Structure formats: C-alpha cells, structure tokens
Amino acid sequence: MAGLDPAIHVFDLRLQFQVVYACDIGERSDAVLRTAKRGHDEQPNAPFMMGIVLIAAIAENGVIGRGNALPWRVRSDLKHFRALTLDKPVIIGRKTYLSIGKPLPGRTTIVVSRNPNFAAAGIVVAPSLDAALAAARGDALRRGANTIVVAGGAEIYAQAMPFAARLAITRVRKKVDGDAHFPLIDPKIWRETACEEHAPAAEDEAAFAFVNYERIN
Numbered sequence: 001m002a003g004l005d006p007a008i009h010v011f012d013l014r015l016q017f018q019v020v021y022a023c024d025i026g027e028r029s030d031a032v033l034r035t036a037k038r039g040h041d042e043q044p045n046a047p048f049m050m051g052i053v054l055i056a057a058i059a060e061n062g063v064i065g066r067g068n069a070l071p072w073r074v075r076s077d078l079k080h081f082r083a084l085t086l087d088k089p090v091i092i093g094r095k096t097y098l099s100i101g102k103p104l105p106g107r108t109t110i111v112v113s114r115n116p117n118f119a120a121a122g123i124v125v126a127p128s129l130d131a132a133l134a135a136a137r138g139d140a141l142r143r144g145a146n147t148i149v150v151a152g153g154a155e156i157y158a159q160a161m162p163f164a165a166r167l168a169i170t171r172v173r174k175k176v177d178g179d180a181h182f183p184l185i186d187p188k189i190w191r192e193t194a195c196e197e198h199a200p201a202a203e204d205e206a207a208f209a210f211v212n213y214e215r216i217n
C-alpha cells in the first residue's frame with residue numbers, strides 16, 4: 001500500500017442527503033448535516049481532490065453475500081448504486097466481477113485479480129489494489145470525477161477501507177445467512193452523518209436505509 005496519498009481521503013461533499021428519518025444519529029444529525037453540506041459550496045476555490053468511497057449493501061448481521069451472489073433482491077438499491085456510481089471508476093474484486101458477469105455500463109470497471117491471465121472485454125484488470133487505485137485515479141481525472149468507487153466484495157472492502165474517506169452504505173433491514181461480510185465500521189473512525197429510511201417498494205424484499213459515514217480519524 002506504500003505510496004497512497006492521504007490527501008485523497010477527502011469526503012465527497014457534493015453529495016447532498018435529504019434526511020427523511022434520522023436512524024442512529026439522533027439529535028446530532030442536523031448539526032452534522034449542516035456542517036457536511038456547507039463544505040464544498042463554501043470553498044469554491046478548494047483544490048480539486050479525489051476521495052475513495054466504499055459502496056455496499058449490508059444486512060443487519062453484517063452479511064453482504066452468499067455463494068458469490070447478493071442474498072436478497074432490493075431493486076431500489078440497485079438503482080441507488082447505479083446513480084452513485086455512474087460516470088465514475090469502480091473497483092471490484094474478480095469474484096464480484098464474475099457474479100455481475102459484465103462490465104458496469106457508463107462506468108470504468110476496474111477488476112482486481114492476481115491472475116495475470118484474467119481478462120475480459122470492456123474491463124480494466126489490475127494486479128493489485130494499488131494498481132487499481134492508480135488506474136482509477138487516472139480515469140477519474142479524465143472523466144472530471146472527484147470520486148473513486150470501491151464496490152466489493154468482502155476481500156476488497158477490507159483492503160480498501162483504510163484508504164476510504166466515506167462509506168455509502170445501504171442497510172438492508174433483515175438478517176440473512178451468508179459467507180461474505182463487510183468489515184466492522186468502527187465508530188472511533190467513522191461517524192454516521194446521514195440516514196434515510198425507506199419502506200420496501202415494488203421488487204424490494206426488505207426495508208432499507210441509505211446511510212452515510214464520514215471518516216473522522
């Protein structure tokens with residue numbers, strides 16, 4: 001991981017959240033949100049910096065996958081994922097790529113694999129997380145994006161979390177069996193800054209919440 005620049009750990013303040021229901025952040029939420037929303041607008045001359053954001057959907061018991069697939073069907077979250085990742089570089093592990101089965105349209109799909117023979121049309125293959133982040137940075141600069149997305153799975157989340165500035169988490173409001181888990185979100189390191197609860201819509205098998213965490217340490 002040598003060579004990673006802590007300056008890239010910058011929260012993407014351009015994302016604005018509408019809090020419908022403050023989940024765990026209670027009375028702190030308004031103040032924290034006001035602070036978060038101020039940032040980008042009040043510093044129009046701030047240098048253009050790139051942040052790494054981890055995007056994941058997590059069940060109540062920490063599960064994110066089973067048998068190399070998502071263990072639920074929450075269509076609203078797939079739409080949310082698309083909206084958050086469009087026009088950005090997206091880093092995923094080889095197993096997650098195989099579970100998706102194709103490049104993500106409208107995004108640069110960067111797949112991490114140690115297998116030098118692994119290749120597929122429409123993706124960039126990186127031999128390490130460092131190499132993936134370097135490729136993502138170049139791609140983001142070309143696109144004018146200020147965010148690099150890391151979208152799983154468990155192995156890749158665990159390795160990328162120390163370099164992330166923000167976590168965009170969908171809390172799937174049910175417990176499920178599974179074999180892939182998201183790393184612990186340590187409250188000494190991450191502060192929940194926004195939470196938006198949703199009842200299940202059509203084709204959602206559970207309620208869910210969009211929760212944002214910002215690095216504080």
Ligand SMILES: NC(=O)c1ccc[n+]([C@@H]2O[C@H](COP(=O)([O-])OP(=O)(O)OC[C@H]3O[C@@H](n4cnc5c(N)ncnc54)[C@H](OP(=O)(O)O)[C@@H]3O)[C@@H](O)[C@H]2O)c1
Pocket residue numbers: 055056057058063064065066067068069070092093094095096097099112113114115118126127128129151152153154155156157159180
């Ligand atoms: N709920 C969610 O939001 C979400 C999101 C994404 C994925 N998932 C789930 O997560 C599960 C997959 O996670 P996973 O942990 O099994 O696999 P993964 O993280 O997707 O991929 C692991 C693979 O990535 C490559 N890799 C990992 N670290 C590397 C490194 N430092 N350098 C080079 N290559 C590296 C290796 O590929 P090689 O073996 O080719 O070397 C490794 O086998 C699935 O169930 C999937 O559905 C859930």
